[in-house]
Amino acid sequence: MDSKAYSGGLAELRALRDDIKPLQRELSKLQADLAKLHSRRDRQIVQLGTYEKAKADRIATSAGLSVIDVVALVPALGPQGASGEAPSSQVTGPDSPEAQEAAPAMKEVPAAPGEAQTAEPAGTVACLSAASTDPASEPDAPAVSEQAAAEPAPAATGSGEDVRVLPSIPDGGDGDSWFRAEPGLASQRPNFKQAARAMAFLDAATGVLVWQGGTVRLDLGRASVAEILTAVYAQAPATIERIYITAGDPWHQGAERHEFLKDAVAAWLNGPLPEGWTVESTRGKDRQAGHLVHPRNPVGRWQRGDQHVDIRSVGEWFDPEGADPATVRAAFVELWKALRPHFEDVVLMGSPSQTGRDLWSRTIPTKAGARWADGFPVMSQEIRGLLHATAGQGRTELITPPRVPERVPGWYEVDRTFAYAKHTWASGVGVPRRINAAAFAAMSEKEQTNALFAPSHWQVRVTIPKGWSHVGLLPAPAPGERSWHYPYEGGRTFTTWAGGAEVNLALRNPIAPWRIEILDGLLWESGDPLKSWSTKLREAWQSLRATAELHGDEQQKQACRLASRAVRSILLYGIGTFAQRPRITTGSLELGAGGAVPDLPDGARLTGITDTHVTWERNQGFARDQYAHPEWAAGVWSAARAALLSVSTSSKDPATGKPLKAGALHLPPGSILAFRTDAIYTSAPVDWEYGGEPGDYLLKGRMPWEQTTPRTDEEFYYLQGLGRQALEAEGM
Template identity: 80%
Template sequence: MDNKDYSAGLGELRAVRDELKPLERELTQLQAKVAKLRDRRAEKIRELGRYAKATSDRIATAAGLGVIDIVALVPSLAPQAAPGAPAAPSVTGTATVDQQAVQEPAEPIKEMAAPPKPDEPQTVEPSGTVARLGAAPLDGTSRLEVLAETEQADVAPAPAAAGVGEGERVLPSIPAGAEGDAWFRAEPDLASKRPNFKQDARGMAFLDTATGVLVWQGGTVRLDLGRASVAEILTAVYAQAPATIERIYITAGDPWHKGAERHEFLKDAVAAWLNAGPPEGWTVEASRGKDRQAGHLVHPRNPVGRWQRGDQHTEIRSIGEWFDPEGADPATVRAAFVELWKALRPHFDDVVLMGSPSQTGRDLWSRTIPTKPGAKWADGFPVMSQEIRGLLHATAGQGRTELIAPPRVPERVPGWYEVDRTFAYAKHTWASGVGVPRRVTAATFAAMTQKEQTNALFAPSHWQVRVTIPKDWNHVGLLPAPAPGERAWHYPYEGGRSFTTWAGGAEINLALRNPIAPWRIEILDGLLWESGDPLKSWSTKLRDAWQSLRATAEIHGDEKQKQACRLASRAVRAILLYGIGTFAQRPRITTGSLELGAGGEVPDLPDGARLTGISDTHVTWERNQGFARDQYAHPEWAAGVWSAARAALLSVNTSSKDPQTGKPMKAGALHLPAGSILAFRTDAIYTAAPVDWEYGGEPGDYLLKGRMAWEQPAPRTDADFYVLQELGRQAYESEGM
């Protein structure tokens, strides 16, 4: 470039500036107008929500929002107002979200929910009697002291300071009387039954978009992918691989994140990549089979794109759904899938690896449903009413994710230790609730004998409770409570604080019998199931496959095969973890995209849809379609496992024995010093105190995964946390070299 070119370039830059400035002013004005209209819409929604016969689905359609958005603004409409049937079929390009419990941190979202107004109710509690559970003995016995058997219903609700904090969600309650009792039923003609068909196996290929290396059963090639757009990937792959390849797993490169800096959220970048357009002759998949879903899944890190060309169908998926490949090349990743199938085959005769671990997990479980005539549940496991499923969706959280930052912990801590419960969920699948639950009101619970109360709390159950923390409490919180955000939870820990929440029996027992000081629990309402073992056979088979893969990885002489077996063992964990998540059956979220008008106008969205992103050519939207009539919907099972796993993070028996007493050794956050816990992540504890828990190799045992035995700054943000996590693992790995 010479001086003449430079001067000309400056002139072009000024022209762009002059063209851009008025557009930016218009955009600012438009954004201000949109903000005012959104405020008006929210106010109107709250006004309509006060009408006695208001329903969230009708308001959602009129507002152009999803049901979840309406419930966030008017909590009293959840969950009984959940839509009763799917909305009209969506246009081509929609996607049904895989029923998978995503355990990674959520992307940042813009909160729409506002704190309740002063004249609106701050708590939702049922009328009737209240059964209070007091101090349970710390020796592990089952005695429960009922401090006050009954209390009149006209007691004033707890003030906001003791119940719901500013901006927190208000959890729904079961309606009093006959209206609530009507929830306790099974859905007619809907039960989980063993399938009478075998899934079709799909051809797989594994592609590293950073290097261009493609591996499938027929060979290995290196492709020129250009910028790795959808069109370039499909064109390059099918110029080499046969049309029988129906799944392309991206092992590295994350092509959907290219250009992410131009978008506010990763999800917007992913949507833009998926909607950039396939090569000529290809369209977004619109058909649906026994194990095929139409359209794209827009996920910030593990998206799924689905396309078709005539009768040819293909998916582009992220290997991150199954495991972190940790730099493994595509050939090693393919070997991991081979080892995974070989490990599962002895336990599941008709195993087929499906697109995701959640789909695979649910399919494998369905093939363990009893069919022997006369066997209990041989006619299938009944699916609960939509109202109960909606209640569990709104009140049963997943794994505990919490960062405990200064001033709760010192600015600098003496060390960093990471311990993780390996294959933990398998530990909590031996007993689950089956059939239609029994309602246990406060009055019913108060009328029980102490033994009946104990049995109820140890049985599969889910309770609405008012909790009071001991005044001198100085450790982490024990029970989840609703926090701002659609599905956010936090763990109150302040001594003397009271709050109302829902929690599983495992957590209630932990709060009453923890090794430090019992919490005060008042039973407000509850669901109590018959105890069964619908998940036991399935999880036992997965545990055996997991253990065999781990053992092979330890002794194999070939380093690539060792790595393949390690990755395969993590895939088995994902099958269990996400398979359990599929039982939760969240409301179906469909997404889609529409082209902008010729002048850039935003087109009308389908009824009930909300705008989620906009690019130069398309808008993307999503719509909540409520709870489908899914024969495998069992949120009671997922809720029970999640509750037990959260309790085990705090205190649990290990497979090691105390040499003095012969009893199981205890482990968990409550067995570490107060003020030493830095974070929780699903099955892992991060602490500043040295951990010496013996690892026995059994599901649920704590394994040391990271260690830095020197002073560290306490993490203040998630970014700080992930840096320390990586450094801790690297330091611990280097110790063993």
């Protein structure tokens, strides 16, 4: 750059400054106006909460808030007011290897010199120390999510930040009454077979359409809904009920005209329709009417008389990675063929989550006298609500400077392949027991250890050791709009909920034990309701991967690779369906004369507006779903988060014969750059051997040269793509 260019750049910078200043003033005014409106809304909620028949869920949907936000403003609308603090038991553990048996010595111990002190609750303080465990005996599945129409009462969290308040179980009989099954509701094996739906695969960019009857190239024009429906059914039979978009993302048309991508999707879904077509309003029991407005994988549903069709993204199942529609169709064929030997009545449904839950339901035992032959009981709405509010899913975290350097010596991505299958061997079944602080303190050492290793979910007060220099271990309610974060500052104390797997990891991590005080908890009987299902899926996954390695035809190799990823999605999203979140209904209405916004359905909130339509959504709470088992999803997710930090691999140490360890805590402090569900991104070289078993870490990206540390998601995904390309280039 010369001096002339430099002077010109300064002039441009001053012009930008002058453009920014008035917008900043306008933004400040808007923020002040918004704060006033928030204050008015909160006062209105408090006033409405005084009505004797007021309901938290009704007020929440009208206010555009979550139920727990409303309960925080009006505690009387929860099942109980905020509970008093119960006596707590404290569990701490030193750095110790996992050995043959968990048999800690329990004793009363004061806080270590220099360690942050917290006000000790009344009651005995029991400390877990010198623990050693057999990795083979570790249950891989403790706890996660569900929010009931009536939210549990809130409990305070630590740290003094303006964070989301997590609920607690009420004291005494009110809380004990939560520990029951829903009357007349249990997961039972279905006595019918799903109906198969004919599918077609469309590249919206090129117009290539593939179905069982052939391949054609269509003129889609601008690829609006009307143009797609008209072009497809001019060539393909009306019996096709699902059209999977493999490329082109037509729902992102005109995205630049909308502030949010979701608004562009809604505008596309609600565009004009050909004569005779309407948005779907009637469906069978296994189907859902109306559109699903999702920013990247939406589902549009339409009908013409008795003819029904979904337009969906194949991205629900896998990233097609540029595969043409014929290859994508071949992947679905290979998927069905791989599942057929394990599930004789397999039918591929619209999404991997629906398929996963249907396949699982067909593994429920039916033999007379067998355990759970009458079905797996569904927990009370209160317990499901507690799990929904107090447990999260996969860990997503971007670690930025100053926690890590501005420049790092390299970029490495390692991913746990088919990881969730490793955490389905043991899950909680039946109605849980409540283990409050006093009950935990009264247990013997062995009983305490067994409780922590069993399927369980605990309310804990956590103190991070002084001098801790690595990543956070336990999730906590996050400030701002994020759901969860992972405190890491030495000496910090906070209150949260965590699954047994994560509590054990905090106590027995390979660096230094964290101080844990048990405040309350749920403890289930250990069973294996997911084991048969996940074993069958694992075998299908392995067979597809093997075929992809050996097949001589490049198209079939790619089809089998994609099909193996679809099996992963069936497991991943199938587990997610057990969480049974509140039902969110979406819809749209035409604008009135002069662009007037029409009246929305009772309890709905406005989510978008275009030149012709408004879109809305409504939280309808929890259905009486016989397959609602958030305790199972919670257990898998908790164990998977713990395994990101430290887990036994399928490789053995030649010296000891014991499984080798892997995970973030086995990498240098300050080297972890990000977590994404089952993947770790680090600046340190990783040499963990990949054994090909579920849960093993596979190197997926590598750039062993200096990089600028990503500070935004956009920068992160850019480096992720470069790292994968660089590793692929190494193998060429």
